[in-house]
Amino acid sequence: MQKVKKIFRQIHVIVWVLFTGLVSLQLYTDDHRHWVPFTVGFILTALHVFYSHFFLLTRYLGKNQKKAYFLRLTGIVLTGPIPFVFFHPKNTDTWDFFFGYYSITVFILVPIFLFLSWLARVTENLVLNTIKKEQLEKQAVETELHYLKSQINPHFLFNTLNNIHTLVYKQAPAAPEAVMQLASLMRYMIYESNAPTVPLTREINYLEDYINLQQLRYRKSPVVELEVTGNPDACQIAPLLFVHLLENAYKHSPARLEPGDIKVKVEAKAHSLAFQIQNPVGTNPQNTLEEPGGIGLPNVKKRLALLYPNRHRLEIDNSGETFTISLEINGTHAHVHERETHLLHH
Incomplete structure (x- = not known):
């Protein structure tokens, strides 16, 4: 002024x-x-x-x-x-x-x-x-973007710390790795996610840390099947955009999950990015993972409207047995960075 x-x-x-x-x-x-x-x-x-x-x-x-x-x-x-x-x-x-x-x-x-x-x-x-x-x-x-981006289920962190405490108490070999994954997750949330966009590979690493820490709750093989195709190194994406969809999948799945029940697909195309997540729908409400503080879809919809107006397509399908969310974002290379830089620093 x-x-x-x-x-x-x-x-x-x-x-x-x-x-x-x-x-x-x-x-x-x-x-x-x-x-x-x-x-x-x-x-x-x-x-x-x-x-x-x-x-x-x-x-x-x-x-x-x-x-x-x-x-x-x-x-x-x-x-x-x-x-x-x-x-x-x-x-x-x-x-x-x-x-x-x-x-x-x-x-x-x-x-x-x-x-x-x-x-x-x-x-x-x-x-x-x-x-x-x-x-x-x-x-x-x-302010709204910072608020939406910074929200993550505090119950997840609370459960993760309890699980790590149990691993440490039992002197399990997985305890040090779990601590490192939590540290990586927190470092990304607090420091790296302050940038308007991040490389897609870094966002995928964050999802992998999140999945591994959630896996501490399950005794069976990994309940999440993550598939990445294309060239993620060439993509830039708004940070902490997918984790709420993943959190939503955990929250609304049955308490007992089989290996690969939650399917996550990330496809880095030439000028766009496709993200799809599918999870089984719990038939017994008492067995669903109700975690306080989850914000899921409303958060993602608001951020998409602010960051990618007229450049994204979000589809939600609930067949009764499975819940599928498909998201496609156009212009995930230089255009994304230019859009967010204009929005945040113009």
Whole structure:
């Protein structure tokens, strides 16, 4: 905002310098004998009327103080012609000359510069208010994105710590690896996910850590089957976008899961990214994994609407036995980075 105000001040200086040069040049080329004092008087009157009214509008524009405004406006109108009359090269010692030039200035010059000052003030207010509105909207979007991105089921972390505690207590060989996976997961959440986009491979690594930590709850072989195809190294994606869909799959699956019951497919195409996740639907509500704090689909839908407007397709299919979510995002290379950079840092 201060930068914009500085630009406006520079514009004011440039315009007045050019205007003064134009007036003096015109008088000089017309062989005006007293072009210097005439120019000085004309410019001083213009500056006095323009900026007195300009700052008067700054104080009273949009406020219900009409009496104070018009009282001070009258003072500007009455004092405006004084510099022009004072520097006028012709004899203004007599009252007839004085009132003659004074009247001409009041009815011709003063209204012109009053209008120009009003136009300048309204234009600046319009630009500044537009920028302020955009900044507030950007701040609101940043806040919402940060809030949506930072949400992860706290119950998952609580269960993971309990499971790791059990592994440590039993001195299980898997305990150190579980600690490292949790550390990697937390590091990604706290530090790396602050970037507008991350490589798809890093997001997949995060999902793998999440899956491995969730697997501590199950004794059987991995209940999640993760399949990655294409070239994920060439893709950029908004961080922490898929984990809520994966969390949703765990939450709404039966308590007893068989190996490979939850299927996750990630396909990195030439100019798009396809993500699909499928999980069995629990038939007995008492056996479903109800985890407090899950935000799942609403979170993902909001982030997609903010980050990929008109560039994504989200399909949800519930057959009664399986629950499938298919997501396709177009432009997952440079365009994604440009979109989020514009959204967050414009």
